[in-house]
Amino acid sequence: MTQELNPIPWGAQDRFQAHFIVKTTRDTSDENILSRTKLETKGHFGSKRVSGVQWIGGTLAEALNSDTELKNMITRLSYDDAQMTIEPTKGAVRIYGKWKDSYNFTITKELFAVYDRIASHIKRELGSPPVQS
């Protein structure tokens, strides 16, 4: 029996999360900003791929659903990276994904571009001009 050449880390490990924060001075209504992705997938286990994405939430979710380019960008991400939550807290709106162990706790250009585009929608929702990147 041959040994697995690239074993997936398992067991009790440190889990990290990166919160991408858009600062705000306004009091944001939780119902309008609170949003989450609902994914349509194909395949199972390691071959699971994202085939479609729907945002569930308030007015921000409606704006994100109308952005076709953002949806295409999210479908190109891995299943783990495509699971996102947008949560307003005091003085900020946070965008974050899943908890990851230290081996998988990285950021890619594609993932950052998605977060940046979501942040531009948040800024429009809050009435601030978004940065053109």
Place this chain on the structure above:
Amino acid sequence: MCDDMKFSTEDKLAKSFYRHIYLWVGQIPNMHDSESDTIHLVNKHEEYCELLKKIGIAAEAQPLDTEEIEKENFYSKNFSNSPAMVTNHGIITLKGSNIDEVQIIQRG
């Protein structure tokens, strides 16, 4: 010669055995490899800052506990599965992006 001053054959053998071990331990070659003994410890948010810089984002890791956002709640408690205990690992400020800051947190 009284009995307790006599050394048995087993005692003599044991003494010679341990003497040889003592001499052998002194001759063990240096076990250290070529790596340096000093390790540069990097904070988690500094490590993440380097990853952001690698993908072309202008990022700067801030010293711990200097930003107001670190003192506030990290979750809005709208979701029941939000963790109750988290550890803050610091803030990274970004420039030229719609995202103002990145905060690294650890579960537990």
